[in-house]
Amino acid sequence: MTTFHAPTDDILFSLRHVARADRLPDWDDELASEITGHFAAFAEGRIAPLDAPGDEQGCRLENGRVRMPDGFAEVYAELSEGGWQGIAAPEEFGGMGLGGPVLAAVSEIFTGANHSLQMVTSLAHGAISLLMRFGSEAQKEAYIPKLASGEWLSTMCLTEPGAGSDLSAIRTKATRDGESWRIEGEKIFISGGDQDMTDNILHLVLARTGAPEDGIRGLSLFACPAIRKDGVRNAVTVTRIEEKLGLHASPTCQLAFDGAQGELVGAEGAGLKAMFAMMNHARLDVGLQGVAHAARAADLAKHYAAERRQGRGGDGLIISIDQHPDVARMIDECDALALGGRALCHITLVAQELGTEPDFVEFMTPVCKYFCTEAGSRAADLAIQVMGGYGYLREYGAEQNWRDNRICAIYEGTNGIHARTTATRSLTLNDGAGARAFAAFLRDSDPALEEGAGQWEAEAQRISGGGHAARDAHRFMELTCDLAYRAAWGRLKSAAEQAPDSSRLQRLAASVLGELGDLRAAG
Numbered sequence: 001m002t003t004f005h006a007p008t009d010d011i012l013f014s015l016r017h018v019a020r021a022d023r024l025p026d027w028d029d030e031l032a033s034e035i036t037g038h039f040a041a042f043a044e045g046r047i048a049p050l051d052a053p054g055d056e057q058g059c060r061l062e063n064g065r066v067r068m069p070d071g072f073a074e075v076y077a078e079l080s081e082g083g084w085q086g087i088a089a090p091e092e093f094g095g096m097g098l099g100g101p102v103l104a105a106v107s108e109i110f111t112g113a114n115h116s117l118q119m120v121t122s123l124a125h126g127a128i129s130l131l132m133r134f135g136s137e138a139q140k141e142a143y144i145p146k147l148a149s150g151e152w153l154s155t156m157c158l159t160e161p162g163a164g165s166d167l168s169a170i171r172t173k174a175t176r177d178g179e180s181w182r183i184e185g186e187k188i189f190i191s192g193g194d195q196d197m198t199d200n201i202l203h204l205v206l207a208r209t210g211a212p213e214d215g216i217r218g219l220s221l222f223a224c225p226a227i228r229k230d231g232v233r234n235a236v237t238v239t240r241i242e243e244k245l246g247l248h249a250s251p252t253c254q255l256a257f258d259g260a261q262g263e264l265v266g267a268e269g270a271g272l273k274a275m276f277a278m279m280n281h282a283r284l285d286v287g288l289q290g291v292a293h294a295a296r297a298a299d300l301a302k303h304y305a306a307e308r309r310q311g312r313g314g315d316g317l318i319i320s321i322d323q324h325p326d327v328a329r330m331i332d333e334c335d336a337l338a339l340g341g342r343a344l345c346h347i348t349l350v351a352q353e354l355g356t357e358p359d360f361v362e363f364m365t366p367v368c369k370y371f372c373t374e375a376g377s378r379a380a381d382l383a384i385q386v387m388g389g390y391g392y393l394r395e396y397g398a399e400q401n402w403r404d405n406r407i408c409a410i411y412e413g414t415n416g417i418h419a420r421t422t423a424t425r426s427l428t429l430n431d432g433a434g435a436r437a438f439a440a441f442l443r444d445s446d447p448a449l450e451e452g453a454g455q456w457e458a459e460a461q462r463i464s465g466g467g468h469a470a471r472d473a474h475r476f477m478e479l480t481c482d483l484a485y486r487a488a489w490g491r492l493k494s495a496a497e498q499a500p501d502s503s504r505l506q507r508l509a510a511s512v513l514g515e516l517g518d519l520r521a522a523g
Contacts, residue, residue, distance in 0.1 A: 002299075002300055002303060002304070002396050002397050003044075003048075004043070004044055004048035004051070004112060004113050004296070004299075005044070005299050006040035006043055006044055006109045006112065006113070007108075007109075007112070007295045007299070007338070008036055008037060008040045008109070010295070010338070010339060010342065011036060011105045011108060011109070011342065012032070012033055012036060012105070013495070013499070014339070014342050014343050014346045014492075015032065015101050015104075015105065015346055015350075016029065017495035017498070017499065018343045018346060018347065018488070018491050018492055018495050019101070019343070019346035019347045019349065019350040020350065021101045021346075021350050023350065023354060024099065024101070024350065024353050024354065026099060027099075027101070031098075032098075032101070032102050032105070035087075035098065035102055035105075035106070036102070036105045036106065036109070039084065039105075039106045039109055039110075040109050042078075042079075042082065042084075043109050043110060043112075043113035043114075044113065046075050046078060047075060047079075047110065047113040047114045047117060048112075048113035048114055050069070050071050050072060050075060050114055050117065050249075051113065051114040051115075051116070051249075051397075051400070052394075052397060052400065053069065053070065053071070054068075054069040054071075054072060054114065054116055054117070054248065054249030055116070055246075055248045055249060055400050055404075056248075057069040057070060057248075057249070058248040058249060059195075059241055059248070059249060059250070059251040060241070061238060061240070061241050064237060064238055065194060065196065065238070066193070066194035066195050066196065066238060066241065066251045066253065067196055068120075068195050068196055068197060068249065068251070069249045072117060072197060072249065073196060073197045075117070076117070076121070076150070076197040076198075077197075079121070079150065080149065080150025080151070081150075083095075083096060084106065084150075085121065085124055085125075085147065085148060085149065085150035086147075086148030086149060086150070087102060087103050087106055087125075088100060088102070088103040088125055088128070088129075089125075089128050089144060089147070089148035090132065090144070093128075093140065093141075093144040093145050093148055094144075094145045094148045094149055095128075095144075095148040099353060100349050100352060100353050101346065101349055101350060101353065103125060104284075104285075104288055104345065104346065104349050107122060107125075107285055107288055108288045108289075108291055108292045108295075108342070109292070110122075111288065111289045111292035111293070112292040112293070112295055112296045114249075115246075115247060115250070115289065115292070115293075115404045115405075116247045116248065116249035116250035116404070117249065117250070118289075119191050119192065119247060119250040120153065120191065120192035120195055120197070120250055120251070121153060121192075122282075122285055123153070123154045123155060123156055123191065123192060123278075123282070124147045124150075124152070124153050124154045125281065125285075126154075126156070126277075126278040126279075126281040126282050126285075127143075127147055127154035127156075127202060127204055127278065128144055128147050128148065129277060129278065129281050130204065130265070130274060130275075130277050130278040130281075131143055131144055131265070132144070133274070133277050134221070134265055134266035134274040134277065135223075135265055135266075139223060139263065139265065143202055143223065146200070146202070147202065150198070151198060151199070151200070152198055152199075152200045152201060152202055152225075153192060153195065153197070153198045153201050153202070154192075154201065154202040154203075154204060155190050155191065155192055155193055155201060155202070155203050155204065156190075156191075156204055156275070156278055156279070156282070157187040157190055157203050157204060157205040157206065157224075157255065158170075158187070158206050158275065159187060159188050159189045159190075160172060160185065160186060160187055160188060161186065161188055165413065165414065165417055167206070167216055167219065167272060168215035168216045170206060170207070170208055170219060171185060171208065171212070172184065172185025172186065172187065172205065172206070172207045172208060172257060173185055173207060173208050173209075174205075174207035174208065174209050174220060174222055174262060175209075177261070180261050180262065180263060181207075181209075181222060181261070181262045181263070181264060182259045182260070182261065182262070183205055183207050183222060183224060183257040183259070183260045183261075183262045184257060184258065184259060184260075185207065185256075185257050186239075186254065186255070186256050186257070187205070187254070187255045187257070188254045188255075189242070189252055189254075189411070190252065190253045190254070190255050191250060191251075191252055191253075191411075192250065192251060192253075193238055193251060193252070193253025193254075193255050194226070194238045194251060194253055194255075195251060199227070200225055200226055200227045201225070201226040202223060202224075202225055202226075203223075203224040203225070203226065203236060203255070203260075204221060204222070204223060204224075204265070204275070204278065205221070205222045205224050205257065205260075205262060206219055206220075206221055206222075206271050206272070206275050207219070207220060207221075207222055207257075207262070207271070208220075209268055209269065209271075210269060214269075216272045217269055218269060219269070219271040219272050220264060220266075220267075220268050220269060220270070220271040221264070221265045221266055221270075221271035221274045221275055222262035222263060222264060222265060222271075223262060223263045223265050224236065224257070224260050224261070224262040224263070228261055234260045234261055235257065235258040235259045235260040235261070236255055236256070236257055236258075236260045237255065237256045237258065238253045238254070238255060239254045239255070239256050240253070240254045241253055241254075242254070244407070245403050245406055245407070246400065246402075246403030246404040246405070246406055246407060247403075247404050247407060279412060279413075280365055282412050283365050283366070283368075283369045283412045283413065284345060284348065284349060284352075284365060284368060284369070286369055286372075286373060286408050286411065286412045287341070287344075287345045287368040287369045287371075287372035287373065288342070288345050288372065289372075289373070289376070289405070289408050290341060290371075290372035290373035290374070290375055290376030290377075290405065290408050290409075291338055291341045291342045291345060291372050291375070291376065292376075293376035293377075293379065293380050293401055293404065293405035293408070294334060294337045294338035294341060294372075294375050294376045294378075294379035294380070295338040295342075296380075296397075296401050297334045297338075297376075297379035297380045297382065297383035297398070297401055298331065298334035298335040298337075298338055298379060298383070300383045300387070300396065300397060300398050300401065301330065301331045301334055301382065301383040301386040301387065301398075302322070302331055302335075304386065304387045304390070304391075304396065305320060305321045305322035305327055305331060305386055305387075306320050306322050307320065308320060308321045308387075309321070311324060321386075327386055330382045330383075330385060330386050331382075331386060332507075332508060332511060333378075333379070333382055334379040334382050334383060335504075335508060336489070336508045336511070336512050337375040337376075337378060337379045338375070338379065339489075339492060339505070339508065340375075340485045340488045340489050340492070340512070341368075341371060341372035341375045341376075341485075341488075343488035343489075343491060343492055344364070344367070344368050344371060344372065344484055344485070344488045345368050345372060347364075347441075347488070347491070348360075348361055348364040348365065348368050351364075357437060359429070359430055359433035359434040359436075359437045360434065360437035360438065360441065362426070362429065362434050363422075363426050363434030363435065363437060363438050364438070364441075364484075366413070366418035366419075366421050366422050366426065367418075367422065367438075367477075367480055367481060367484055369412065369413070369415070369418055370409075370415045370418045370419060370422075370477060370481060371481040371484060371485060372408075373405070373408035373409040373415060374409060374415065374481075376405040376408055377402070377405055377406060377408075377409060380398070380401045380402035380405050381402060383398045383401065383402075384398045384399060384402060415477075416473075416474065418477070419473040419474050419476070419477035420469070420470055420473040422473070422476070422477050422480060423463055423464075423469040423470070423472060423473035423476045423477065424464075424469045424470070424473075427460050427463065427464040427469075428464055432464070435457070435460050435464075438456075438480075438484075439453045439456060439457050441484075441487060442456070442483055442484075442486075442487050445486075445487035445488070445490040445491050446486065446487060446489075446490025446491075446493075446513075448490070448513075449483065449486060449487060449490065452483050452486070453483070456479065456480070456483055459476060459479065460476075463476055485512075486512075486513065489508075489509055489512045489513055490513070492505060492509055493505070493506065493509035493513065496509060
């Protein structure tokens with residue numbers, strides 16, 4: 001496996017100069033740099049070396065309990081002791097209180113180093129955010145310190161057999177039992193549904209408290225610890241671990257709830273609203289997972305191509321393959337996809353933290369998820385191509401990078417669903433405020449996008465008023481992502497012009513912006 005190199009400088013450049021995190025009232029640039037650097041060293045030295053062995057060994061089910069690959073529990077203990085699980089949790093509950101952008105930096109590096117371990121641990125951050133918004137004071141005090149310290153991990157239990165993207169079809173049922181509830185049903189595709197790294201797991205379960213005909217209005221959210229307050233193991237059983245294409249060291253479980261004791265979170269019948277708070281956090285995190293795989297692909301391709309010598313240059317001497325134009329083109333595309341996708345996520349995250357542009361954030365969240373996960377797959381595929389036959393082998397890690405990224409376009413809402421959401425709900429929500437904010441973002445990012453923004457607005461108006469949104473959703477999302485990527489690179493170009501030693505960024509900006517312009521002219 002090729003050594004992992006954290007893209008620390010690129011991440012900090014994007015936060016500082018593209019997303020302008022300094023606009024946040026609590027942004028501390030020196031602290032953000034120090035924290036990111038410390039985690040990068042930990043990820044390179046301790047987390048990344050477990051990636052390939054964990055992929056080969058995988059997880060196993062023994063006597064109804066999941067066993068993680070060798071070394072994972074020890075490294076997770078170090079992760080918890082370092083306070084990393086509480087990086088964004090409020091200080092009053094034992095966290096660092098550092099906010100979304102710093103968490104995003106750490107999360108991207110974590111994914112690049114070992115996506116499987118990141119997958120199991122990352123849901124705790126979303127659970128903390130959910131509990132802060134919807135949990136009672138007693139629930140906050142009971143659960144958040146456990147999650148922030150790393151003593152507990154968390155899951156998000158939505159999907160069921162026959163109820164994947166259509167949550168109105170959920171049949172898992174919760175019934176009152178005195179002051180608590182009893183949960184009966186089955187959940188599938190539960191990341192980290194069980195593991196042996198923590199003594200307890202907080203399952204956040206979406207279950208039906210109303211009649212089936214109530215649809216999503218009959219769904220409520222429950223906190224269901226694997227071990228109850230009285231120390232008795234709750235009636236939650238792992239019935240299987242899925243055999244997957246990638247993320248072999250992340251246990252994707254099927255769970256049976258057989259009268260499990262749960263506690264209502266938020267209002268009865270308002271479970272979906274609460275769960276979507278966690279899902280929106282997860283969707284931006286998934287976007288950054290795609291970015292991490294694109295950055296990993298670029299790094300793998302660069303290092304391999306710089307060392308692999310084949311063919312001759314104009315002087316007749318043997319050269320490294322990165323000097324061949326087609327190879328250089330592929331490496332540059334990987335690099336540009338990572339940089340542009342990261343910029344989109346960071347711009348959206350900073351806007352979310354500011355709280356002044358909710359319509360823009362609402363519009364951009366599915367765009368970030370869609371674009372960045374597709375970019376991760378494209379870059380991972382290109383890295384294999386750069387490395388040729390060696391890229392197809394397990395030895396260098398390019399094929400694992402491709403496998404591990406592939407799920408990103410599927411979970412937290414398939415990309416086709418996000419395309420349909422963008423072509424329907426996003427265009428009409430709040431009387432089209434999100435669409436107007438997106439068009440303004442294009443114009444503000446690059447004056448050359450004035451014509452493109454106008455064309456996009458005309459297409460958005462046609463789709464929203466024509467009754468063919470579902471049919472046109474994919475094409476419209478592709479157009480939206482192309483323009484968003486162009487806007488991100490417009491901002492990257494402006495930032496690079498003000499920065500020293502930015503020849504790489506300026507070269508990539510000229511290539512990306514020129515290619516997009518050529519494509520639009522040809523279209």
